[in-house]
Amino acid sequence: MDTATTDESGETDWTFLRECTDAYPPGVDDHHCSQILANVVARYVIRTRINQGPDAIPEWVVDYLMEITIDADTEWGWESAAAVGWAVGHSDRAVLDRVVDQTDTESEPWAMGILKHVTFADPEAGITLLERLLDSPDTREDLTFLRSLERPLKQDLPNFPQYWEPQTELKYEVSFTNEQMNRLLEVLGDAVHPKRLEKFDDQFAFDLQRAADGYGSAIVDRHTRRKSDGRIPRPSGGGGGQECSRP
Incomplete structure (x- = not known):
């Protein structure tokens, strides 16, 4: 599907991707299609952030990934959707605010996944998100959040979304x-x-x-x-x- 979502010039065909996500939106219990779409969209979010910056990620993509849940869209789709963290710094979508607002004691694993991607994209923003989550009265698993900041110490790109090896196509380094x-x-x-x-x-x-x-x-x-x-x-x-x- 990676090939199908690029136009003749090799650019991301966001229009086609939106048609696909509109046809199979989050929460419709079409697990097979929704999890594949989440995986593909997540790849393009990471590619776009690295190659063009956060504002090149369409606003609807942030909204789409934020709506994916583990119950309706499977764990695979849910883990892929955490790549929304790479949109941190977007001028029109306050990713950190939305993560903090949507995090409670039941959704801490969701926030931890996004925190990991935020830290890969921008360690300073990762520290800010960690600070805000630890300051929230809804946060219980304090030090567990710190695990999300450890992975960027060991590698430059995340392991999710699955079935993709970003290091083979992207030149990117991250450090504190x-x-x-x-x-x-x-x-x-x-x-x-x-x-x-x-x-x-x-x-x-x-x-x-x-x-x-x-x-x-x-x-x-x-x-x-x-x-x-x-x-x-x-x-x-x-x-x-x-x-x-x-x-």
């Missing part, structure tokens, strides 16, 4: 600057209790001990003030950290 790494540790130190950071330090590629030592005092102070005011401190992650156990 020292300033971005420092900002990430500051975000973690401000959002996650230092004892929790220390506990899971050896399970992450990031220096959680440094985050706890250098930035962790702020959250301790907030917890102390909340207790003195008679308020219940916000919990730091659900399940007592079980989600961070080694696979």
Whole structure:
């Protein structure tokens, strides 16, 4: 289908793709067609972002991918749709706002998938999205979100969408600057209790001990003030950290 969705000049035929997605929209329980379409559209989102920038991605594509769900469109289609993260920075579609607004305790895996793609596309935006998600009262699995930022440390392009090898056609590199790494540790130190950071330090590629030592005092102070005011401190992650156990 990759060949069918390019015009004679080799450009993406977004008109044809829209006709296909209009014929098989998300949520119609046509799993076979919808998951293939999601996979193909996701590839073009990544290609377009790398070759032309986020504003070259049509607005309707962002809306389409954001509407795909695991229940109606299968896990395969849902995982492909996370490539909407590559549209971060789009002038007319606030991707980060929509992810934060649509994330609750039931949809955290969905947000984590998009967070991974956002970080591949723009590490600074990935840190911003992580910060906003950790600051949300609906977020429970705090350190699990950090897993989404680890993959870009190891490779330049994502493993999804499936059945596509982007490294064979795209020249792209991603890395964290020292300033971005420092900002990430500051975000973690401000959002996650230092004892929790220390506990899971050896399970992450990031220096959680440094985050706890250098930035962790702020959250301790907030917890102390909340207790003195008679308020219940916000919990730091659900399940007592079980989600961070080694696979």
